[in-house]
Amino acid sequence: MVSGDGCGRDARRGPSRGFRGVQGGSIGSGGAAAGCGRALRGDGRCRPCMTSDRSAAHSLPAGASPAEIAAALDGWFRRSARRLPWRQNPTPYRVWVAEVMLQQTTVAACIPRFERFIRRFPDVRALAAASLEDVLSEWEGLGYYSRARNLWSAARVIVDLHGGELPSDIESLRTLPGIGHYTAGAIRSIAFDxxxxxxxxxxxxxxxxxxxxxxxxxxxxxVFQLCLSLSASGSPRIVNQALMELGSLVCLPRGPLxxxxxxxxxxxxxxEERFDCWHGSVPKEARVAQVEEVCITASVEENWLLSRPCDGRWRGMWEFPRARLQDGSAAPAEVARSVLERDFGVVPVSVQHTGSLRYRVTVHDTQLHVVSAMLPCEPESALREWRLIPTDELAEIPLPSPMRRIARSLISQRLAGLDMHGREGA
Ligand code: SF4
Known part of the structure; x- marks a missing residue:
């Protein structure tokens, strides 16, 4: 089933061995029938998938049946696949959490975080019973927090409408927050086989x-139809994972092995030595927007003022009050003073621009000016939701990554015996 020839020009002469019945076959060459065995219409459109030309019709290597291809994938996967935590005991819940986590995070980064997440929220009911704040806190550092919010929201729907069990049909899965075509297909095939x-x-x-x-x-x-056809011709759980794994480990975008x-x-x-075809997504030249913000570390005695984010990016989390600096804005310290007066109804005793840091979210490259402020009292008539948190509790609050960096700095200052604003002699 597996040939031993290398990858090179001699491949043009035709393979010496391969799948049973595949030798020398042309792939996707069109003809009277698509590789799936379904006849093409006179206009070249495949009836089930209605693709508009023959080259796009889902076709298999000539002479190879979907079952043979699926068997080859199965054999390769069992020999070569990585042992990943979500592949052990692939329950619907574990597969769902893993697929969501892997959407924007590397496998290496996901491994410890997946295990930690599952320890903290071992099943759908535990996730649904948790507070959103706890889930966001557990997600901290993974970014793209809408994934965590959707997991939590979907868990509640699953408990309310599906008795705490993920459904197996695509239509029901697609109604859950954050589950699109791909994730629904992954859950159905990998978890339910x-x-x-x-x-x-x-x-x-x-x-x-x-x-x-x-x-x-x-x-x-x-491609979707071909994947469906192959998964139906073997173990869906193995075939679909094998395709993903083959793309990750062997069929690399550049320099496939x-x-x-x-x-x-x-x-x-x-x-055909045409590896440029489907080399994978090429990062587009992203146009990066330069943004400036002010972030206010304001304290009342030994407590820090936190507020809900003023935009949707970090919804459900807490942050040090933040405001966008526009062209022509006043200096950061003055902007901070007016934010405290306008949004929190309190006039600071002092404000001081203490430094800045950079962070990037999608195409926004942000310079965050940190302004330290001392408040005489708690906020009054605040326009934003707020809370006061002692320094030693900052580590427990879900904060976006840039805010976490600032919080760590504040905690370090306290440990170093500095006052709330970084001065000696606290
Ligand atoms: S690694 Fe990719 S390009 Fe190379 S033979 Fe396999 S599927 Fe084809």
Whole structure:
């Protein structure tokens, strides 16, 4: 089933071994029937997926059945897959949490955080019973906090409407906050071992290269249908994970390791040496917006003033009061003074610009000016939700990463015997 030839020009001469029945076959070459066995209509459109041209129709290596391809993926996965914590005991809850966590976070970073999250919230009911603040606190440092908010919201819906058990059908899964086509397919196939199509960058690249599906709008549908067809022809749990794993470890965007690939004798991209096709997403030249903000570390005696974020980015968390600096704004210390007066109804005894730090969220590169302020009393007639927190409790509050850096600095100052504003002699 697995050939031993390397990846190089001799591949053009045709593979010596490969899948049973695949040798020398052309992939995705069109013809009277698509590789899935379904006849193409006269206009070249495949009936089930209605893709508009033959090259985009989901096609398998000539002579290979979906079951043979699925078996090859199965064998490769069992030999080569990494042992990852979410692959042990793949319950619907664990698969769901892992898929959400992996959306914007590397595997290496996810491993310890996944285990910690599961220890703290071991099942759907535990997650639903937790406060949003606790969930955000556990998510701290992973970024993209809407993922944590959606997990928490969806857990409550699952308890209310599904008896605490994740549903297995795509339609019901798709109604849950934060679950799109891909995550629904992953949960259905990996957790329930039921056939499902799913398309992420890895699967798109592997199947696009193997079947020679040219990138296009219709291709997305073709890759989905091909994945669905393969998952229905073997163990959906193994086949879909194998496609993802193959894309992560072997079929790399640049420099694919074809010699280690179960498709090396039949892959269309390899036979044609067209690896640029489906090289994966290329980071676009992002236009970075430069932003300036002021962040106010204001204290009343031994307590720090925290408020709810003034925009939706960090909704549900707490922060040191923050405000955007516009072109022509006054100096940071003056802006801080007016924010405290206007939004919190308190006139500071003193304000001092103490430094700045940078952070980046999506395309916003932000310079955050930190202004220390001493308040004579608690806020009055505040326009924003606020609370006062002693220094030794700052570590317990869910804070966005830049705010956490500031909080750590304040905690260090206290440990060093400095006063609330970094001066000696506290
Ligand atoms: S690793 Fe090479 S042979 Fe395997 S699917 Fe990718 S391009 Fe094709």
């Amino acid at each position: 039921l056939p499902a199509g799913m398309v992420d960058a890895n699967i798109r690249r592997v199947l696009g290269r193997v079947a020679g599906i040219e990138p296009s709008n219709a291709a997305e549908r073709s 074809c010699g280690e690939c179960p498709f090396r004798s039949s892959c269309r991209a390899r036979l």
